[in-house]
Amino acid sequence: MAAHLGDVHGAAWSTELRHASLGAPHRLNGEYAIRDFITPRRHAIEQRHRTGYLPDARRRWAAHTLLERVEDLPAAFYKDTNPRNVLVTAEGGLVTLDVDDLTLAPFGYDLAKLVVTLAMTHGRIPLAVIVNALATYNAAADAHHPGLGAVALPLFLAFAELHSILTAPYLGRGGYRNPWESVRPDTAYPLGGEL
Template sequence: MTFSKPYATREALEQTIAHHAWLNEHAGSLRLPAIRTVRADGIDFASIEGRHARFTDAPAVATVLGRAHAAAWKGDLHRALLTTAHPLAHGHELPDFVSPRIAALRRHRAAGLVNAHQMTAAQSLLAASPATPVAFYKDTNLRNVLITADGPVMVDLGDLTLAPFGYDLAKLLVTLAMTYGPLPPATFTTSLACYNQPLLGAGLPPVTIGRFLGHAELHHLLTLPYLGKSGYRHPWPTVRPRPEDLT
């Protein structure tokens, strides 16, 4: 059986294929649905039997992400910069981390969703040092993770970009809290510890809880247009953990 996903443009379709190939090559521990057929306006993926992630799945997903991010850094992204698009095969690329998010925040500011203080804070969070190790972001919200009998499978590959380590895991936990309500503090600390273990094994610095919470605040601002949609019922300020509960 297959799952068919349409694409509005041929460019978006080919970009997804390029992302799929790059992840298969450089993030080998990340399980993806296989591509069965490429059509003029869509892709048929192998069907995956599973359910969307719940907060109890966060440590297992964190382990998978940590392994994939460490592998991608070791295999390819050790040469990448957060401020510069990273080339892929056949003329495709992974967009940089900073410019797409600045553009999104400016749209939110124009729409009245983000105020001047929040915009300044977000720009500070997006400041990227050339020495910052580079991972990738694939929008790991809970609906893009299917939990199967053999472990997590990642779906929806259209939004792949560069990102700092920990950023994609923060997206998972922010969206879990916005969907289900406040999470036990141990969900955050345990998930981050699981994520950091493969990084340490690769000689990478661990993601601190402070950096992780900064990523979460950035996700909060970027997901504001989706509050009340796609199951996001709880505003992040009502469900964010207290830093003192995470030490």
């Protein structure tokens, strides 16, 4: 799945998203607009804060800071990659479903969603597995253009922290059995402190 995501994100950037900005909606063929990355997440962070899912002021500040830091990165897309939105064909190919939450996103963000979902559903994922998945993703993205596969582990883990905030209301539903705090990879999150 990591290779598949890196490949489709690299292809999307090469064919359409190279001129997209994560801070603004992007029009496809002058018709359909893909929502920007930052605005819906700012609103979601504040909604999580208002409803009690994000009471920690430091994590809230770090989440907003992360959005500001990634605005100028190359644009890929986010489609809510999780096991419920992926089918494996009889030939071993992958088909992704459910693009209701389609937005622009930085490279690596959608893969981070998959990691958070798998951990919150099935338990902690060893850091070595995450590092390997990220390297596989980066290699596939980089095959489309040098530098696209430059998602560093600290940034990737910061994306996972942001996903944990956005996914918090679903704990106990849809297979999310484990709180992120109990399945978070054993490592530090250097981007502005822990989210």
